[in-house]
Structure formats: structure tokens, C-alpha cells
Amino acid sequence: MAGEQKGLAGWLVHPMRARVIGEVHARPFRLIETPRVVLHYAFMTPPAAVAADRAFLTEFCRAHGEPGPDSDASLHQIRVAGGTLRWERHSEFTTYTFDAPPDPGARPFASLGRDPFGLGFRPPGEMLVATRLDLVAESAVPETAGGPLAFFEEVWVSASTVVDGTALIVTDFRADGDGRTRILIVDRGLHARQSGALVQRLLEIETYRTFAMLGLPEAQRLGPLVADIEQRLLENTEALRTSHGLSRNRELLGELTRLSAELEALAAATAFRFGASRAYDEIVRLRLDAIREETYEGYSTWGAFLTRRTAPAMRTLRAIQDRQGDLAIRLGRAGDLLRTRIDVELEEQNRDLLDSMNRRARLQLRLQQTVEGLSVAAVSYYIVGLVGYLAKGGKLFHLEVDPGILTAAAVPLVIAFVWWTVRRIRKHHDE
Structure with missing residues (x-):
């Protein structure tokens, strides 16, 4: 190994090598022992708020005797309030995740005596995800006390065994009295490494499925606007069939140009949101595949529930985008047809003008x-x-x-x- 390292030292190294190699370890999961309470929040963070959030985190870390994050760091964690606070910067949002042992003798989802999200905490933006996850031993949720499903609304609950039957995961995807969605993991033989990976994946599922749904209101808002453009295109196409005269055709071409500009503006305004929603939904699918769900006592699995609830929203997004693409093609065809007609009319006018010039030339010749x-x-x-x-x-x-x-x-x-x-x-x- 020493000889190999010495040989590598003399080579020209690509400037991005360290970053590329480190990217696969950019967001590692932690080893988590049972029992554990996890509080997870995700905030929409506009670019203008990124610097302020990093400055607050640096100040917060120093106040608790911990080093602050590097200037280019996207992940940082410190020990605080008897647990671990993990900060992560994503493309459009920031997450704060705190995990600590529960209070002795506390039941699942009982009030946690301490956390770093007190009055001194400054959110970096609007909060969208608030989740509490409790990792408990199977003995903490005995059937005599209602079992693991007693902490959720029966009509909404989804439960499944995961990681080859070594854990039971339960949620109802609804906000509790504290405004947080609840997730319960019942440890049936998880290793600390498996617990850490499972906790991170479930939090990612909750986070990304919520952010994926942000595209639905945009699609619903966009639907009537796209329908209006479709109707106006239909009216202009009908007028195109019977239009005569260069001025009328130019007027129609101007209207089609305005419709194309409106459509492009709508598409540009929603392209990022729709693309992000599709990407987030894909991440949710990948995380669900990774935890290897199996049915539990006839309850709906997480994957089945999310498919029923989020798949229609994703189809709505795709339908709007398909309508936008089809509408853009139709507008382009109508515009090309109208331009062709205008070109023909201009050629006819030019021909008539040349004929007139020829007649005047002949008259001038005769006069001459x-x-x-x-x-x-x-x-x-x-x-x-x-x-x-x-x-x-x-x-x-x-x-x-x-x-x-x-x-x-x-x-x-x-x-x-x-x-x-x-x-x-x-x-x-x-x-």
C-alpha cells in the first residue's frame, strides 16, 4: 500500500476526484440503538436565506461548544441536549433532525423533555415537513396495551414488516396534536446499523413524498389556464379556415404568437416544480423498494397507500405537461400554416406589383x-x-x-x- 500511495502521489489528479468519491458518502446514516426518539423538520429554504441559515447554525454550534459547519458543507451534526442534531442542506430545502433516547419509562410519542427546537431556534424558511419517529422495542407496545397500532387512527393506518421481518413500521400519514406526522418502528431484531438505515429511509420517504405533492397545486392551478389557451387556439383555428386578406391573417398570427408566449411562460414557471415532484416521487419509490415491505395482518403497506394517494397526483402532473407539449405542437403547426398563407399572399402582392411596374414600364417606353x-x-x-x-x-x-x-x-x-x-x-x- 505504501508503494502504491507513493506512486499515486506523482500523478496528476483530477480536481473533482475527491468530491466525486466523497459524494457516495455525502449523507451517511448513523448507528442508532433502540429505543430512540427522532424529531425531523424540513424547511423550504430560498437562496436568499441559505447564508443566514448557515450563520445561525454556526452561532448555535459555538453556543453549545461545538464546531460550526464548513463553508461548503451540506451536512453537519453536533451533540446537543443529550442527543444528536443533524443539519442537511438540499437543493431547495433544509432539514434539521434531532434524535435522543426517550425519557425513562415514557410510552411511545410521549412528550420529550428536551430538544434543541426551543425559542432560540430560527427556522431557515417555511416549514413543510414535521415528523416524530419513535424506535421502540417490541416489549414497549404489548398487545395488552393495544399493540403498536393503538397510537394511530385505525381508518388511515398503514403497517408493514420490513428488512426481512426484523422490524414493523406503522404510520397514518396524518398530523397529530403537535402538528407532526407519527412514525413508529418496532424493533424485532434490528442491528444498530440496520436501525440507522431504516430510520433515515423512512424519514426520506416522509420528506420526499410531501415535497413531491407540491406539484399538484401547481398542476391544478395550471389546468384552467391551459384549457383557456386550448379553447382560444380552437377559435383561432376555426377562424383560420375562413380568413381572407393579409391584414386578417396577420391579426390571427399575432394572436397565435401571444398564445405561444403565454404557454411558454406557464411552462417555464412550472418546469422546475414539476421536474422536482417527479424526481422526489422516484426517490420515494426507490426508498420503498429498499426497505423490502411485507404485509402485516392485512393492513395496507406504505407503498400501497402512497401509490393510491400520490400516483393520481403524479398522473395529473404528467397529464398537464403532456397537454402543454401537445398544445405547443399544435400552436406551432397553426402558426406555420398561417405564415405560409401570409407568404403566399405577399408573393401574390409582389407579383401584382411587378405586373403593375411592367405595365408602367411599357407605357413609359411608348411615351418615350x-x-x-x-x-x-x-x-x-x-x-x-x-x-x-x-x-x-x-x-x-x-x-x-x-x-x-x-x-x-x-x-x-x-x-x-x-x-x-x-x-x-x-x-x-x-x-
Whole structure:
């Protein structure tokens, strides 16, 4: 081993290696001896409250002579009030878990004489999960005193044997008079390691199944809004079938664009909550599989109860998301169809505009040709006039020519010369 470590020391180590290796041990369970009382709370912790919560925990630890958490720690635990306080930071919530031995001779769920959640405790946010878990020996819940089910409402109770029959777990998933849900574990031969793992998994089931249900109110709130967009899409699609004219189609396209923007805003606002709910529900399923439930005296198991109660909520979430996805596709198709229609109408307008321009060009050409004809006549007239003046002044040069005859003879020649000159100039410009 020493030679191996020496060899590794000279290698370039990935900067994330320690974090990746340590991640599988990031939230280890503790060894727990029977009997034990566990108080567990989970608080929604917005990002703005994270620093304040860590500062409070550091102050709290120092006040009890314990070291505070590291700046990047997500788990910290200290000894306090005769037990252990465990702090954990999750993605959107923070948990505080305190476990200690029960008071001597106390029955399950009897008042605990001490805990760290007194007047000096500062919650990091809104409390969502409050649970009391009692781990007791089988002798503490004899049948003569009503057995382990006597502490719960019969109509709601769920019970099952777990970990190959070495424990009985009971709960009714309801808040008691103190506002906490109750969980009872009856030890039938658990090892301290098994007890610690079972306690942590049951607390995780209670925590994550509660957080998973946060998506249901959002889905119920979103349902009517999605239905309204669906109805407006239907109305616009019907109008699309009979719409005519570029302005009307542009108006419809604007409405479809607004509907798409509304839908995207709704999807963006609920994407995290729906995704988190599905992830939490999956964690609950995995934890239920890990404890290996078996039925107890015909009572509903935890897994069966949660499936009946939470599965409809998860289906509601999926249904809303499916409707959002289908609606987005339909809006996209309608928008594409309308854009195509608008493009065709614009092309028709452009074609008509080009035809109009061609007609105007032809008219302009004809006008130009007319002007050219008139210009030939006008220029020829002036040139012939000049020739006439020259003929009349021929006597000055001793030329005996009749001015009228000379002028008449010059007319066809001048016209031909002017016409040839104008044509040559136009041909030059055409080239």
C-alpha cells in the first residue's frame, strides 16, 4: 500500500476526484440503538436565506461548544441536549433532525423533555415537513396495551414488516396534536446499523413524498389556464379556415404568437416544480423498494397507500405537461400554416406589383418612343429652318440657288439624318 500511495502521489489528479468519491458518502446514516426518539423538520429554504441559515447554525454550534459547519458543507451534526442534531442542506430545502433516547419509562410519542427546537431556534424558511419517529422495542407496545397500532387512527393506518421481518413500521400519514406526522418502528431484531438505515429511509420517504405533492397545486392551478389557451387556439383555428386578406391573417398570427408566449411562460414557471415532484416521487419509490415491505395482518403497506394517494397526483402532473407539449405542437403547426398563407399572399402582392411596374414600364417606353418621334420632327424643323436661312443668304457667297428649292430638298435629308442620329444614341444607351 505504501508503494502504491507513493506512486499515486506523482500523478496528476483530477480536481473533482475527491468530491466525486466523497459524494457516495455525502449523507451517511448513523448507528442508532433502540429505543430512540427522532424529531425531523424540513424547511423550504430560498437562496436568499441559505447564508443566514448557515450563520445561525454556526452561532448555535459555538453556543453549545461545538464546531460550526464548513463553508461548503451540506451536512453537519453536533451533540446537543443529550442527543444528536443533524443539519442537511438540499437543493431547495433544509432539514434539521434531532434524535435522543426517550425519557425513562415514557410510552411511545410521549412528550420529550428536551430538544434543541426551543425559542432560540430560527427556522431557515417555511416549514413543510414535521415528523416524530419513535424506535421502540417490541416489549414497549404489548398487545395488552393495544399493540403498536393503538397510537394511530385505525381508518388511515398503514403497517408493514420490513428488512426481512426484523422490524414493523406503522404510520397514518396524518398530523397529530403537535402538528407532526407519527412514525413508529418496532424493533424485532434490528442491528444498530440496520436501525440507522431504516430510520433515515423512512424519514426520506416522509420528506420526499410531501415535497413531491407540491406539484399538484401547481398542476391544478395550471389546468384552467391551459384549457383557456386550448379553447382560444380552437377559435383561432376555426377562424383560420375562413380568413381572407393579409391584414386578417396577420391579426390571427399575432394572436397565435401571444398564445405561444403565454404557454411558454406557464411552462417555464412550472418546469422546475414539476421536474422536482417527479424526481422526489422516484426517490420515494426507490426508498420503498429498499426497505423490502411485507404485509402485516392485512393492513395496507406504505407503498400501497402512497401509490393510491400520490400516483393520481403524479398522473395529473404528467397529464398537464403532456397537454402543454401537445398544445405547443399544435400552436406551432397553426402558426406555420398561417405564415405560409401570409407568404403566399405577399408573393401574390409582389407579383401584382411587378405586373403593375411592367405595365408602367411599357407605357413609359411608348411615351418615350412618341417623344422621340416628336423630337425628330422638332429637331428636323429647326435644322431645315437653318438650311433655309443659309439658302437665302447664298447671294453673299455668289450662289444662285432658289432658297425654296434648296430648303425642300434638305427636308428628307435632314429628317433621315436626325432619325439616324437619335436611333444611334438610343442604341448606345441600350448597350
